[in-house]
Amino acid sequence: MKCQQCCASKSPLARRLQLKKQKEAEEAEAKARPKQIVVTPQSLLYNYDDVSAMAEYILRTCRIRPKFGVVCSTVLSSMVNMIENPVDIPFRDIPQFPVSPVDGHDNKLVVGTLMGATVIAMQGRIHAYEGFELASCTVPVHVMKLCGVKYVFFTSAAGAVNPGYAVGDIMLIKDHINLFGMMGSSPLIGRHDSRFGGPCVSMVNAYDNYLLERGMEIGKSLGYQECLRTGVFACLGSPSYETEAEQKILSLLGVDAVGMSLVHEVIVAHHCGLRVFSFVLITVSGFGEDEDPAVVNPESFLRQQQYACNELIARLIYDIQNDL
Ligand SMILES: O=P(O)(O)O[C@@H]1C[C@H](O)[C@@H](CO)O1
Numbered sequence: 060m061k062c063q064q065c066c067a068s069k070s071p072l073a074r075r076l077q078l079k080k081q082k083e084a085e086e087a088e089a090k091a092r093p094k095q096i097v098v099t100p101q102s103l104l105y106n107y108d109d110v111s112a113m114a115e116y117i118l119r120t121c122r123i124r125p126k127f128g129v130v131c132s133t134v135l136s137s138m139v140n141m142i143e144n145p146v147d148i149p150f151r152d153i154p155q156f157p158v159s160p161v162d163g164h165d166n167k168l169v170v171g172t173l174m175g176a177t178v179i180a181m182q183g184r185i186h187a188y189e190g191f192e193l194a195s196c197t198v199p200v201h202v203m204k205l206c207g208v209k210y211v212f213f214t215s216a217a218g219a220v221n222p223g224y225a226v227g228d229i230m231l232i233k234d235h236i237n238l239f240g241m242m243g244s245s246p247l248i249g250r251h252d253s254r255f256g257g258p259c260v261s262m263v264n265a266y267d268n269y270l271l272e273r274g275m276e277i278g279k280s281l282g283y284q285e286c287l288r289t290g291v292f293a294c295l296g297s298p299s300y301e302t303e304a305e306q307k308i309l310s311l312l313g314v315d316a317v318g319m320s321l322v323h324e325v326i327v328a329h330h331c332g333l334r335v336f337s338f339v340l341i342t343v344s345g346f347g348e349d350e351d352p353a354v355v356n357p358e359s360f361l362r363q364q365q366y367a368c369n370e371l372i373a374r375l376i377y378d379i380q381n382d383l
């Protein structure tokens with residue numbers, strides 16, 4: 060007697076029939092299954108409870124409810140030295156908090172007071188070019204929100220695209236071009252949690268106009284008018300600086316300065332209702348005739364400009380805190 064299964068499966072016709080049946084069964088099963096929602100990396104990687112657990116750990120550790128958040132660029136990490144009664148919280152101690160593997164990134168939060176206001180500062184941030192999802196780059200913003208932060212200041216190192224800019228200039232950001240978003244990549248894509256915000260968000264006033272104006276006034280009053288600019292920022296996903304051709308494209312798009320972070324953080328902050336003030340320190344000049352794009356000015360000059368940035372942050376916090 061012939062075995063039904065193995066002998067039948069040896070005939071090509073029987074095998075084709077078997078495959079057809081199998082495909083039809085799979086299709087019927089897929090049809091019967093409820094439609095799956097594609098989960099956004101943000102909600103997949105860090106849901107509301109995960110973010111709450113991170114915020115609770117921070118609040119329990121520092122026993123301060125911060126009103127101001129500051130995300131320090133790698134070049135502006137000295138900002139945290141201004142914080143009084145600082146409590147250092149390494150990223151690795153916070154459950155699920157991302158940790159940058161890059162040498163020289165400090166990977167800690169510093170919580171304390173500055174100009175009489177409570178602050179939480181990130182010394183070192185998470186970059187997409189390190190291989191992280193945008194959800195990981197931006198989860199610290201949601202954590203700040205759940206810690207009680209109302210105002211958040213983002214800073215970054217940047218390369219000049221605007222030919223009128225020089226190394227050491229401080230550009231207050233008035234707008235951005237979200238190149239990642241235009242390519243379909245955003246921490247807000249997919250299912251949202253309404254406790255953080257709605258499915259879509261207007262980006263009007265994302266760079267809070269009032270804070271921008273106050274920042275400009277303060278910068279001028281501190282005597283920095285010569286190096287203060289306001290402009291449009293863009294973030295690229297690569298750790299390589301721009302080629303000459305890329306610089307030209309960015310310039311045509313209306314970008315004044317370009318960096319490797321910040322834009323997606325601002326989107327998440329604005330989406331969840333934080334008031335945003337952002338600026339970049341120009342550390343690499345645009346292309347000159349014979350200029351190497353990676354030329355960075357002498358240390359002492361940059362240190363002076365880092366001091367200017369720190370002063371700007373401190374004074375703006377003071378003014379907001381005291382309703383000035
Ligand atoms: O923290 P930011 O975005 O300022 O850091 C940038 C990106 C690189 O780590 C570095 C390049 O200069 O600065």
Ligand SMILES: Nc1nc2[nH]cnc2c(=O)[nH]1
Nearest residue numbers: 216217218317318319343
């Ligand atoms: N993309 C980019 N990021 C920077 N970060 C600091 N300088 C630069 C720059 O010139 N280009």
